[in-house]
Amino acid sequence: MSIIERNSPLNLQYKVCIVTNASSPLGVVICKTLLKANALVLGVDDKARDHSLNAGLGTHFQFERIDIQDANAAGAIIESAKRKFEGLGGGGRVDALVGLVDEDGSDGKAKDLEGSRKLSLAIGEVMKEGNGGSIVVVPSNAKGGHGSEAMVRYPINSARGQADLDQIQLARDLSQQHAGSVRCNVVTPGATTAFEDCSEELYREAQTHMKALMKTERPASDVPASQQVPPEHYAVANLVLFLAGSMSEAIAGKRVNLDGAYCAL
Template sequence: MGQLDGKVAWVSGGSGGIGSATLRRFVKEGAAVVCSDINDEDGEKLVQELKSAGGRATYSHCDVSDPDQVKASIDGTVEEFGRIDILFNNAATSTGGYVADLDLDGWDKSLKIMLSAALYGMKAAIPYMLKQGGGSIVSTSSIYGLVSTAGNAPYSTAKAGLINLTRTTAIEYGRKGIRANCVCPGAVETPMLDSVVGLGLKSREAIGDMHALGRTIQADEVANLVLFLAGEESSGITGQAIPIDGGLLIGCDLTGVPPLQ
């Protein structure tokens, strides 16, 4: 018996690090899945892998900044698999820069992909979930939805907005059996972290050392939390923004006393 037997999941950003780890986990637990992304090559490859392992999986090209594409992809999910139980809003890309220098097109695009896209997904999926009598919505926020840092306004603004969109959705639809939660990862070993390290301002080791665990997080670890929130094991949890950050946000070192090595 898998935790998601009989369930159908739609995942955005499914070709990427956290998305692909989650899709593998969902399939292992019995779900039929739709991997949506704009990276068709990696998405198709993943779907082949999932099918070869006996899973039910489809790839759907979907640019989440376009509400029509999101609706078509989610409608297609229901056409193919008959329902949608899990909506995982996970795609992201962002521009950066100091606030007064931000490129407005980049700002709009970042907010569309990381915040409005979750709304597009909810607008498309919730009517189906209402008909079915429930569902679980999980969105990937970030520690930067909870705190901020220089040069990061589009990302941290979108990720913070996602948390309150999630709370509002949880309040509005809780009595209808629909739950909504966010995961808030610290530094996760994916291509996105490679691009942060690629800036050359902080090494991977230094980033890992900021976490109480003394290391970065693996995509599989995030996938485990997404699975928990997506499935029935978390039936009492809604409207939450749960850090999976290896203890990155729990401390503030003013004393210089080193942790035990």
Template sequence: MSLVGGDFPVQQSELAGAVAMVTGAGQGIGAAVTRALVAAGAVVAAVDRNPGPLAELADGLSGKPGEPGAPATAGPVHPYLLDVSDPAAVESTVDLIEGQLGPLTILVNVAGILRVAPAVELTDQDWADTFAVNTTGVFHTCRSVGRRMAGRGTGAIVTVGSNAAGVPRTGMAAYAASKAAATMFTRCLGLELGRSGVRCNIVSPGSTDTEMQRALWQDDATAAEQRVIDGDPASYRVGIPLGRIAQPADIAEAVAFLVSDRARHITMHDLYVDGGATLRA
């Protein structure tokens, strides 16, 4: 047995032989997903557009320096620089990954950005940038990897969405709409690829202790976290019934389950991991 992020016991050989691609792997949920898949035995192509966090992640999990885009080494994590909003770059990077590591059997879409503003004050650029990464980026990676998986008759895709895709949030119109679009795209993809043996699911986190979450906090972290747990009637936001904010490992554990054979009969599912915050509305 080994631990995912020091929190969860997993079977170390559960994903032995699997080759995974994780976008947004440099920090937060993406880094936790990478650790979870490595703990379960997978080889991971860790993809991000920021080289520094990628190198640190590869160093920590492989025990040696990782150079994004360099030829694959013997370690379990291989960093690749990629902006998922660039379709040509996605195609060439997927080709490179499969040439160096072997056929992809797992894709996890985590890359995302958040621009917060009232809907009528969002700029065109905020809207376009949000959809370019959160929605179109998912389309680019799923199209490229899904086509290959379908041809081989096997594979598992998970898109990390958000509970904001199912419940309106003040100040988060662009983010919520982009995540709702990515969620429905992933479900449609699962319907189309089901007979090819490819499963497509969504994990929808609620408030999670990441840099993106902390960027929303205006004061002391402890007080801000408690306000999230308690909820805010002024913004029509209920609290978290379980009384805690998620850790990235909580989300990663759900992803690891959905890409494993334990979930072999699950597809097109949207799994909320939010401590009950949306009351599953």
């Protein structure tokens, strides 16, 4: 599935990436984008594996059906990544965690926030034992757009607005816990806080290496509009790829917009 050349700075060959809520529409796109960059991807979800993601012995995509809220989920996921990628160059490492935070659909609350916290803390310790790594928190409503209209506005005192703040706080806590060894960032399209000057430059450079990815984002003409992947999903996934790899090593403890602009957590 890889389409990024091995000499590309976005190449994630032999890098082990774990993606939670991997069977959601956005999770599927994130997994496929990381696979296109040669990563070894472990998808995690309490729902069945999406049929478009092939998992099998010796493949770059593996799947673990587990609820991250379970008491022993973190240890089971880490062990699964080590076991399933042992013969593919994973070397017992975890290089990136994409924490796609889910919501329960009824009141907008992030239902698996505590599970995400426990998993992120445990995987951060594994990263510290290795060569570091990257944790990217992706709120469930981070679905695209640019600037001030990038995502729906929710009142702070609403359940959805509070969930957004909770997920930013999660990234802030993780950044403080893992400071100096693991990069922790959160994707927050449409954030209204003033961004740092020239903060988009690193991502602009990364986007020059994404031409092959961009070509795959054109919707198929024979697929009904209702079944097509929203273009915004690709925008989120491409930013996640950037934050998971070495091109973003200078960015840590940030809220990052879809155009690459960032500010402190």
